Amino acid sequence: MIEPVRLPSPWCDEPLTVVVPTYNEAGNLPRLVERLLALPLPGLSILIADDNSPDGTGEVAEKLATEHPGRIRVVHRPGKEGLGRAYVDGIGKALEDGAKYVAQMDADLSHPPEALPGMLGALLSTHAGVVIGSRYVPGGQLDDAWPMYRRVLSGWANLYVHTLLQVRIRDLTAGFKIWRADALRAIGLDRVQSNGYSFQVEMHFLATKLGQTIIEVPIRFEERTDGVSKMTTATKVESAMMPFKLRLRHRKIARNQPQLGKAAD
Numbered sequence: 001m002i003e004p005v006r007l008p009s010p011w012c013d014e015p016l017t018v019v020v021p022t023y024n025e026a027g028n029l030p031r032l033v034e035r036l037l038a039l040p041l042p043g044l045s046i047l048i049a050d051d052n053s054p055d056g057t058g059e060v061a062e063k064l065a066t067e068h069p070g071r072i073r074v075v076h077r078p079g080k081e082g083l084g085r086a087y088v089d090g091i092g093k094a095l096e097d098g099a100k101y102v103a104q105m106d107a108d109l110s111h112p113p114e115a116l117p118g119m120l121g122a123l124l125s126t127h128a129g130v131v132i133g134s135r136y137v138p139g140g141q142l143d144d145a146w147p148m149y150r151r152v153l154s155g156w157a158n159l160y161v162h163t164l165l166q167v168r169i170r171d172l173t174a175g176f177k178i179w180r181a182d183a184l185r186a187i188g189l190d191r192v193q194s195n196g197y198s199f200q201v202e203m204h205f206l207a208t209k210l211g212q213t214i215i216e217v218p219i220r221f222e223e224r225t226d227g228v229s230k231m232t233t234a235t236k237v238e239s240a241m242m243p244f245k246l247r248l249r250h251r252k253i254a255r256n257q258p259q260l261g262k263a264a265d
């Protein structure tokens with residue numbers, strides 16, 4: 001049972017930084033920024049973490065930052081290090097800048113920006129540490145154009161991680177979330193080991209083991225219309241290995257901090 005709390009007033013003004021990792025998203029980024037800045041969230045700012053994309057996404061991001069002073073920050077990273085590393089860097093900088101709430105989402109418009117106000121409202125009306133924009137709770141949808149092999153992979157990955165880690169989240173691999181800054185600080189980004197997509201699962205696992213409440217609200221996941229997925233065999237192998245590493249690591253943590261292990265199990 002999730003205990004409701006009173007919404008701060010006016011809650012739409014709350015400072016929210018949306019962290020967006022980009023690699024070759026020059027065609028998508030302007031459309032994403034336009035939709036984000038049109039939201040009824042005056043406290044919203046955007047932090048783009050680009051890995052020196054060869055298609056010029058970094059330059060597109062700089063141009064957008066100049067057009068919208070004070071609302072967009074660009075973090076230029078030296079090269080492609082993976083989604084997880086870009087998030088650790090970008091979220092870390094958002095926290096240093098004093099963000100109170102930090103959203104994370106893909107640049108390719110798979111995650112509808114228009115879902116953010118509802119997600120923020122849901123987070124603020126509970127004591128949850130994080131709200132997930134979920135494909136797999138009632139009401140969640142997948143675009144018909146999302147390829148069958150991706151649906152199977154995603155369904156299989158969720159089942160696999162559930163079985164190994166027993167984390168009670170329906171969309172364990174989701175990349176669309178809003179965190180409370182305090183929840184992120186409690187997790188400690190320096191603990192995160194994932195380089196690629198397993199970042200999502202690792203963060204869910206660490207939040208759960210700290211006893212944080214996680215809520216899921218339904219979203220419609222859209223297939224990208226520009227560019228391609230950056231998922232590779234290496235990121236899939238890392239995602240397959242990470243649940244084992246997390247299990248081993250948690251056993252060690254639980255041994256050293258028995259209370260944490262007990263509270264979380």
Ligand SMILES: Nc1nc2c(ncn2[C@@H]2O[C@H](COP(=O)(O)OP(=O)(O)O[C@H]3O[C@H](CO)[C@@H](O)[C@H](O)[C@@H]3O)[C@@H](O)[C@H]2O)c(=O)[nH]1
Pocket residue numbers: 020021022023024025049050051080081082083086105106107108110154173174175176197200228229230231
């Ligand atoms: N900076 C940086 N960004 C990256 C990198 N790799 C990927 N990205 C960015 O991370 C976002 C997600 O990458 P995609 O390649 O579009 O992801 P996907 O295959 O559509 O995967 C989706 O499904 C996964 C499984 O459910 C999710 O885990 C993932 O978050 C996403 O929603 C995009 O904005 C992409 O540019 C990288 O090495 N560096």
